[in-house]
Amino acid sequence: MSTTVKVGVVGAGRVGAVLSAALRAAGHDVVAAAGESDASRRRIADLLPGVPVAKPSDVARSCDLLLLTVPDDSLHNVVSVLAAAGALRPGQLVVHTSGCHGLSVLAPAAEVGARTVALHPAMTFTGTSRDLPRLRGCVFGVTAPEAERATAESLVADLGGNATWVAEEHRTLYHAGLAHGANHLVTVVTEAMEMLRAAGGDDPASTLRPLLQAALDNALRSGDAALTGPIVRGDVETVSAHLTDISAHAPQALGSYVALARATLARVLTDGRQLPIRAQRITRALDAAAQRVRPGTTQEIR
Template identity: 60%
Template sequence: MNAHHPPGQTAPQDRPARLTVGVVGAGRVGPVLAASLALAGHRPVAVSAVSDASLRRAAEILPGVPVVPPAEVLARAELVLLTVPDDVLPGLVAGLAETGAVRPGRILVHTSGRHGAAVLDPATRAGALPLALHPAMTFTGTSVDVQRLAGCSFGVTAPEELRLAAEALVIEMGGEPEWIDESARPLYHAALAIGANHLVTLVAQAMELLGTAGVAHPARMLGPLLGAALDNALRSGDAALTGPVARGDAGTVAAHVAQLRAHAPQAVAGYLAMARTTADRALASGLLKPGLAEDLLGVLSDTANAASATDPADASEGPEATDDGADGGDL
C-alpha cells in the first residue's frame, strides 16, 4: 500500500474501474483535465496535437504520453476528451463516426459550453457513451490549472442513464457537477461569457483609461475595488450597485462620456451600453428613483444619438485567427 494513503484507503491507481484516457485537441483545457483524471488514478495513454504550442503543452502537462492522430486516440483510450473549439466539434464528431473510429462502449466527453450531449449523436449511434462536461473556469493551459479545478463548477449534460457516471468523473477531477438541460446549454454558456469574457474586457479597458489618466499602477488601484465589487455582487445582486448611474447623477455621466470621447473614443459605445443596462436594472430594483432616471436616460439617449451621428469605424479588417489554445471548455 502507498505510504501516502491512510490505512483502509487504496491508492488512486489501485481503485476499480480506472480508465485509459485520450485527448483530442491539446489546447488549454484537454491536457489539464487529463492530468486531473490521472491524479484520480486514470491513465492518459494518447493525445492528438498539431501546432507547436499544442505539442509543447502536451509534453509539459502529459509527459511521456504519445502524440497520435485523433482516430488512434479513440483506438487506444476508453475515455476520450474532445477538447476542440465549439464550432469545430460537430464536424469532428461526424468525421470520426463516418470513418469508423468510434467504437462501442467508448466514453466520449466534450467540454464545449454551448453544446449538450446531442452534438455527439453521430458517435452515440455508433455505440459511444456521450457526456458533456464543461468546466466553468478560464484556463492558462499550464499545470497550475489542475489545482484551480478544485471546487470548480462543471455544466453537466448527459443521457439520464449516464448522469451518475458524468457526475462521478467531475467529482474525481475535483469539480462540482451542476446539471444543465440540453435545451438550456446555449443560455448557460451565454451567461458565463457575459460574466467572464466581458469582465476581462471591462477590466483591461479600465486599466488603460487609468493609465491615460496618469495612474502609475492601475492594477494595484483596481484590485481591491473590483474584488469588493465582485464579492458584493455575488452576495447581493443588483442591491450591490453603486456609482453615478445607480444614483442618477446625470451630470457626472455626461462628463464621463465627454472625457471618453476626447481621450478614448473606442470606449464610448461600451460605456453607454453598460450605463443603460445598469440604469434599467437600478430602476427595476428600486435603487434609481424615476425622476432621476428620466434625466439620466435622457443624457444617455442624447449621447448615444451623438455617437451614432459620427463616422462609423473602419470595419474592413477581417476576423483575427483563432488562438491555438481557445478550445472547447475555455471560457
C-alpha cells in the same frame, strides 16, 4: 471514476491538456493525445510528459474515455469524421467540454453505441500547470443521459470539481451566462485600466484590484443591491462628465460604457431606486454620447 481507464484527448488546447493532466493525477492512464499546433504539442510535452502524440482517429481507437476538447464550431465535424472512420465503438465513453453544446452534437457517436456526456468546466484556462489547483471546487456544467449521470459525477469528482446539471435545451443559455460574466468582465476591466492609465495612473491593476474584488463579492452575494455609483445616485452631471472625458481620452471604451450604463439604469429604474424623470436625463446624456461613437467600429451603438 471507480476504476482506472485509458484516456485519450483530441484537441490538446488549454482545456484539454489541463483536464487530461488532472485525470492522470487522479490515477487514470492517458494513452494518447492529438494536437496539431506547436502550442498544443508544447502543452502535451509540459503537462503530459511521455504521452504519445497521434492522429485523432488513432487516439480514439486507443482509449476507453475520449475527451473531445476542440473548438465549438469544429465539434460536430470531428465527431462525425471519427464515427465514419470506425474510430468510435460501442461502450466507449465520449465526452466533450463545449459549454454551448449538449448531447445532440455527439449523436454520431451515440449512433455507433458510444456513451456520451457533455461536461464543461466553468473556469478560464491558461493551459499551464497553474490551472490544476483551480479545478478544485470548480463547477462543471454536465448534460448526460440518466444512465450516465453516476459516471459523469464520478468523472467530475476525479477532476476535483462539482457537477451542476444543465438541461439540453438550456445549454446555450448556460454558456451565454458564463461568457457574459467572464469574457465581458475581462473587456470591462481592461478598458477600466486603460482609462486609469490615461489619467496618469502608473499601476491601474493595483488600484482596481481591491475595488473589483469587493464589487464582485458583493454582486455575487447581493445581486442588484450591490450596485453603487453615479447611475444609482442619479448624478446626471457626473455621468455626463464621464462621457465627455472618455470620448476625449479613451474613446475605445465609450461604447461599452454607454451600453452598460443603460443596462444599469434599467435595473435601478425597475426596482424603484431611480426616479423616471432623473432616468430620462441620464438617458438623454447617454443618447448624445452614443452619437459620438465612431461608426464602423466595434464600439458603434445602434
